[in-house]
Amino acid sequence: MIDQTATALLEEGDPAADARAFRRALGQFSTGITVVTTRSDDRLYGMAANSFSAVSLDPPLVLWSIRKESRSAAAFLGSGHFGINVLADHQMELSALFGRPQPEQFDQVHWTASAHGDPLLDGVLAHFECVTETVVDGGDHHILVGRVQRFARYEGAPLLFTQGQYSVAEGHPDLALAAHLPATATGDRSEESLFTSLLQATDHHMSALFQNHRNRLGVTLATGRVLNRLSRGSCTRDVLEHDTFLGENAVDDALSALVEKDQVRRNQDGIWALTDDGRRVRSALRRSAERFTEQQLRGISHEDLATTERVLATLLGRGDSG
């Protein structure tokens, strides 16, 4: 039977009435992350974008959107061509570098020029070299439809943007375990070991339980991370964005929500800090998380836990050579 287990409604409404809540709802659709680049009037432009979408195979078309108010919009519309770079899982720094306009961004990275002179970044998962086919009005954005002239695909795993945070993909745990069920394992086995499948399924299961626990406390992943980071010391918004692995919008939304609850404040130098209330809430959350973990681990002996941690740490330290 189709699984449609009811899930709790978190918020709903008219997007024109609450843009921030609408953005959170849009964030339920996960995406990869690209850096889109162009060369215009002998200058280079690049920006992180997750609005990329495959459109057509024949002719080969893709699209992405740029804010009309973006400082680079004129360059992207004017040049008539662009390059798409699909980021790999270890490239959060690259995403951050192109997340906002910064001088000399291209001096800090390795790239080669496409036939049109658009920067193609090294170490990414895919390149698409495009000429602009159409520009469509998209409200506060322009939608750029590009015709792909060249593509390249590289080895690696993707960087994801999921519910406002950077994340990585794991094979679906149902498949991992299904391959080891007695009913299907007629003397034969999955390609991956039972150990790996068990690791994957347990990881996903525990993450999901912890997320439910956090939701019940009225904390989002983003506000939880911001409180955690600030409990280690005050910092600027940019440092906060970097250290929490949250996207630009998620950090701003979390800060706004926490300011409304009087749990964080910004001083004159633009440094963010916890208020007394914020410190109290953060401590309560930590105690609750500890109780939750104790509950999950109950009945497992200290020795067994220590053994398990030692085995996991050993595996984590092993490289590609075997």
Add this chain to the structure above:
Amino acid sequence: MIDQTATALLEEGDPAADARAFRRALGQFSTGITVVTTRSDDRLYGMAANSFSAVSLDPPLVLWSIRKESRSAAAFLGSGHFGINVLADHQMELSALFGRPQPEQFDQVHWTASAHGDPLLDGVLAHFECVTETVVDGGDHHILVGRVQRFARYEGAPLLFTQGQYSVAEGHPDLALAAHLPATATGDRSEESLFTSLLQATDHHMSALFQNHRNRLGVTLATGRVLNRLSRGSCTRDVLEHDTFLGENAVDDALSALVEKDQVRRNQDGIWALTDDGRRVRSALRRSAERFTEQQLRGISHEDLATTERVLATLLGRGDSG
């Protein structure tokens, strides 16, 4: 420093010359999965789509693309409105149900009607109720830009489509471990336990190593899964798609690649089976995977491994209550 570790080029070219390779390159950009629905002339239509993209906050706009040749295209263009359902991680069956035209799809699922009568499915992560703002020509697809009138956001984690397969998201392992580094953990700790973070990081690390191993053998995830599934018995293409958790295109591409290498064949009844060559290759892959796993687990005692597996299985069996 920015991580741009060079990665192996897998393929490149002119998309007009090799549509299948181009599609594999497009698959490097990960997406969530939606089911888009409409009511037109008192009939209901629904189809799985991963071309969804957020466009604009003010006005609130989103877009997605439909194949011009799709049997539902006229209905979606004619009705002037549609509903977007963003699927949760446990809803692969829902994705499969709407992956291809089937009679009475909506009799098999729970839904409520939007103000326009478009089906909004139960148990999903988000709903967007839209009126069609513009339809743009997109080569072999129509691009539908919709204005969002209502949104709703629900608790849950997303179903992903990544490099041709269903997957789930995990928090970025760099963050999980960074929170526990001595330099930052000044007497304070991450919200999640060290145990959970270690589990997450080890899981991701081992998956990445296994993927590299598979690549070096010249096997893709998709061809590996198809060979595995067929080694358990012959089956139809639809069963293959279901059991391998691969998308429609990934299954077709894998079958074509394996037919070219004479490792699978289809009989008159449309049943797919391994050839003698396919059986040999599959056995060699399995032995190689076993050697790889042995290498990874070397030096860890049987007792420690057994303890670790027992602890993981215990955790996996625990529910939300603690």
